[in-house]
Amino acid sequence: MVKFADYEAERFQNYVQGRALTRQQLETWIGVFRSLLPAGRPLVGLDVGSGTGRYTPALADAFGPVTGIEPARRMREQAEAQSQHPDVRYLAGSAEDLPVERGSADYAVLMVAWHHVQDQPRAARELARAVKPGGRLLVHSGFSDHMPRIWWLEQFPRGPEVDASMFRPLHEAVEIFVAAGWRVVGYQTVEEPSSGTRAELLEQLRLRTHSVFSLFTADEIDAGFRRLEELVAADPTAPVPSQHLPLLTLERR
Numbered sequence: 001m002v003k004f005a006d007y008e009a010e011r012f013q014n015y016v017q018g019r020a021l022t023r024q025q026l027e028t029w030i031g032v033f034r035s036l037l038p039a040g041r042p043l044v045g046l047d048v049g050s051g052t053g054r055y056t057p058a059l060a061d062a063f064g065p066v067t068g069i070e071p072a073r074r075m076r077e078q079a080e081a082q083s084q085h086p087d088v089r090y091l092a093g094s095a096e097d098l099p100v101e102r103g104s105a106d107y108a109v110l111m112v113a114w115h116h117v118q119d120q121p122r123a124a125r126e127l128a129r130a131v132k133p134g135g136r137l138l139v140h141s142g143f144s145d146h147m148p149r150i151w152w153l154e155q156f157p158r159g160p161e162v163d164a165s166m167f168r169p170l171h172e173a174v175e176i177f178v179a180a181g182w183r184v185v186g187y188q189t190v191e192e193p194s195s196g197t198r199a200e201l202l203e204q205l206r207l208r209t210h211s212v213f214s215l216f217t218a219d220e221i222d223a224g225f226r227r228l229e230e231l232v233a234a235d236p237t238a239p240v241p242s243q244h245l246p247l248l249t250l251e252r253r
């Protein structure tokens with residue numbers, strides 16, 4: 001599991017800018033969530049590993065009150081600085097220790113956070129405690145045997161391979177969740193629209209907010225950025241391709 005300490009030490013500073021979602025990207029995710037979450041409104045939600053709150057206010061707008069739970073204080077502070085939403089609160093905690101009552105949530109999401117969770121079996125049980133029977137858990141994460149093609153990563157030597165090394169296979173996550181009281185609703189990919197132009201992406205990547213940068217050698221980083229600079233110079237306004245990103249949906253038994 002990737003150590004999260006760097007979110008406390010430095011990565012928090014650039015995360016908002018380096019990982020900004022476009023309105024279309026956010027709307028795409030919310031549309032997918034709408035098709036997967038229980039029908040009633042309002043729904044009580046948990047955004048576990050909420051980081052700087054990229055999804056949290058949009059979840060509240062779409063479904064009802066959301067608690068963002070995040071271990072890194074500085075990421076929480078960034079989230080609070082980003083928006084003050086009447087239906088959003090951010091609490092200290094982790095997937096392994098959720099500061100909420102048993103059965104208090106209709107759903108939980110884990111967006112790009114599962115691979116940071118150190119004790120996954122405990123987290124799966126804790127999520128099952130917090131979410132009521134029939135409630136849903138949406139896990140957007142890499143899985144080592146279901147890695148999406150990411151255009152910019154392919155410009156780095158060993159990029160996709162190094163990225164995959166941060167993740168475990170899908171069946172392992174399924175086994176952990178099933179043992180903890182979840183049933184699998186389905187696995188799918190979500191087509192996330194383009195983030196914008198190549199030139200814009202290069203500027204975001206220079207902020208190095210992706211965990212994978214800590215696993216590349218200095219030479220690999222140099223080579224990757226040189227390659228991206230060439231591609232940007234050749235066609236700066238070319239849109240970055242859309243991405244087909246993994247999403248695992250579970251239901252609390």
Ligand SMILES: C[S@@+](CC[C@H](N)C(=O)[O-])C[C@H]1O[C@@H](n2cnc3c(N)ncnc32)[C@H](O)[C@@H]1O
Nearest residue numbers: 004007049050051054072094095111113116117
């Ligand atoms: C890649 S960020 C994603 C943040 C947010 N979900 C998003 O999509 O912008 C991963 C987040 O997981 C948090 N995290 C690390 N360990 C965690 C744990 N055990 N439980 C919950 N979140 C954790 C990190 O502090 C970090 O904010």
